[in-house]
Amino acid sequence: MAITKKPLVAMAAAAALAMSLAACGGSDDEPSSNSGNNAEGAKGGTAIFFNGPRFTEHWDPQRMYIGRDLNNAGRLVYRSLVAFPASNDPTEGTTPVPDLATDTGTTDDGGKTWSFTVRDDVKWEDGEAITCEDFKYGASRNFATDVIIGGPANYLFTYLDVPTGADGLPTYKGPYKKTGQADFDKxxxxxxxxxxxxxxKAWPDFPQSMASLRYLDPYRADLDKGDASNFQIISNGPYKLEGKWTEGTGGTFVRNENWSEDTDTIRKALPDEWEFREGDEDEAIYEQLIADSDDAQYAVTERRMPPTFYDRIPEAEDRYTQVESPYVDYVLPNFNSPVFKDPACREALALATDKAAWIKAGGGDKAFKPAYSVVNPSVPGYTENPAFADIPDEGDQDAAKAKLAECSAPKPVKIKFTYSGGTPTSDKQAAALKEAWDAAGFETQLDPLADTYYAVIQKPDADFDVTWGGWGADWPSIGTVIPPLFDSRINLTGDSNGNDYGNYKGGPEVDKAIDEAYAETDLDAAAKKWAGVDAKLGEDVAYIPLEITIFNFLHGSKVTGYSNNVSTNGYADLAVIGVES
Known part of the structure; x- marks a missing residue:
């Protein structure tokens, strides 16, 4: 999944997906909205979530693919057939438990057929019963690739037994067009x-996929507005949205009277309300958290601490948490760019990339570890990509200049770097890459996107030459990294590149290698085949790895039961957190 990202802890990572860096907060002069005397573990009060300057791009469950949003939605408003428990044990925390289903699913044929029975005592926020048909409709929405954009639909395209048409995509085109409806109904x-x-084909870890992501969540056909549903929340969890979500500002979640804790073993739902605030810069958020002022006492955030605050950690040591995440940051040459259609130009970019400068600009070894693959080392079967093993962390400027001389693009080679910007740290990191690339002979234009990011770079005709991405395994398998990012058959459409932000097309050789890795039932042998695909991606310079992200967080002093989902994504576990006063 993308970032706002997923975790890398000592063990396995779960989901992925696409990191959206976000930060928010309230001002210091706002009065506290918490009252009462709530001991640890007690219900009541208002918790604050600082969501930052990187706004939420989707609340639509089928479109969600950012670790932060998947985590928050799955703890507050959305439930699925199965879910991961609130546990940081590396085995227990990544083992699905029943949620809206009576069990964790049954299969009698090694994973080619999976059945679940929906509980008969669970409801939507309006009191309507949650039905099997709601789950079927939710799954169907993934196939509307011209409307439901940005989510992990590729898994269904790969596994679900829906025929493929001449365009290489499923014959079923989703519930709005209903083309191929009979194929989906089978x-x-x-x-x-x-x-x-x-x-x-067999999908033995299907329940893990469902627990990690939201694309198989139920959805109400009678309330579906297509693209206009992007910020609509139809809750079946312990909270519901009060009023509307305002992009750039946020919203407030209040108790859902049609949720029963008797049906939910995962979510404690301690605060009476969760107030989500979007828009504040990271620095403004951490000034409030360090000072522990007013509402910040009741706050948690997914925003990483800016490096300029590291020397102030002793002021709030008892509220500080460091978690090694499951995310890898990387940059990608755009294969639709006239410059990077030439392999020599891509190789020159890889040789010129100074990941050491990027890491230093981002906070040094407290914030990052160098990466040598797009796969996180916590994922079982990880292998360092040989294409990047011999390139110094500082890059190789002499080799880059020599390779750039072979590049067919007009000199100087002008490139635009589009990245998730708008914060001092991200802009410093981008400037560090620019300096190295320019030293090798490129002429780099920096293009920071401060608000919506993934929705821009997921457009195949987006105007950039290089872009940034962040990813963590959707669940502990290399097969949840390579295909979602680089299998053109499931990613590239006329409207979206899915998560293949660089528009990479590996061709028959890569397609065949991916299919062979999928077909391998022995997990160790499959991991070796996935590593082989990764090596080919490195040869083609489909991506350039930068670093493994380390999370540094603070929370307020009135927050109780603070815990991070270290087994799955590294973010604060809103299922168990409460507040007191």
């Missing part, structure tokens, strides 16, 4: 409250 079936998913 693949996902309902028998009373029992839903069955029919796969074209």
């Amino acid at each position: 693949a996902v079936t309902c028998d009373g409250q029992t839903i069955t998913y029919h796969m074209k």
Whole structure:
């Protein structure tokens, strides 16, 4: 999944996906909205979530693919058939438990067919019963690739037994067009409250996929507004949105009276409200958290501490948490760019990339560790990509200049670097890359996107030559990194590149290698095949690895039961957090 990212802890990472860096907060002069005397573990009060300057791009469950949003939504408003428990044990924390289903699913054929029975005592926020048909409809929305953009639909395209058409995409085009509806109806079936998913090949870790992501969540057909549903929240969790979500400002979640804790073993739902605030810069958030002022006493954040605050950690040592995340940051040459159609130009960029300068500008070894693959080392079967093993962390300027001389692009080679910017740290890091690239002979234009990011770079015709990405395994498998990012058959459409932000097309050789890795049932042998695909990506310079992200967080002194989901994403676990006064 993308970042706002997922975790890397000592063990495994879960989801991925696409990191959206976000930060928010309230002003110091706002009065506290918490009252009462709530001891640790007690219900009541208002918790604050500082969501930062990187705004939420989707609340639509089928479009979500950012670790922060997946984490928050799954703890507050959305439930699925199964979920991960609130546990930091590396095994227990990544083992699904029943949520809206009566069990964790059954399969009698090694994972080609999965069945789940929906509980008969769970409801939507308006009191309507959650049905098998709601789950079927939620799955169907993934196939509307011209409307439901940005999510992890590629997994269904790969596994679900829906035929592929001449365009290389599923014959089913989603519930709005209904083209190929009969094909989908054979693949996902309902028998009373029992839903069955029919796969074209075995998917033994299907429940982990469902627990990690939100794309198989139920959805109400009668309330679906297509693209206009992007910020609509139809809750079946302990909280519901009060009023509307305001992009750039946020919203408030209040108790959902149609949720029953008797049906939910995961979410404690301690605060009466969760107030989400978007828009504040990271520095403004951490000034409040360090000072522990007013509402900040009741606050948590997904924003990483800016490096300029590291020397102030002793002021709040008891509220400080460091977590090694499951995310890898990387840059990608755009294969649609006239410059980077030439392999020599891409190789020159890789040789010129100074990851050491990027890391230093971002806070040094307290904030990052060098990466040598797009796969995080915590993922089982990880292997360092040989294409990047011999390039110094500082880059090789002499080799880069020599390779750039072979580049067919007009000299100087002008490139635009589009990145997730708007903060002093991200801009410093981008400037560090520019300095190294320019020293090798490129002429780099920096293009920071301060608000919406992924929705821009996921457009195949987006105007950039190089872009930034962040990813962590959707669950502990290399197969949740390589295909979601670089399998053109499931990513590239006329409207979106999915998560293949560099528009990479590996061709028959890469497609065949991916298929062979998928087909391998022995996990160790499969990991070796995935490593082989990764090596080919390195040869093609489909990406250039930068670093493994380390999370540094603070929370307010009135927050109780603070815990991070270190087994899955590294973010604050809103399922167990409360507040006191």
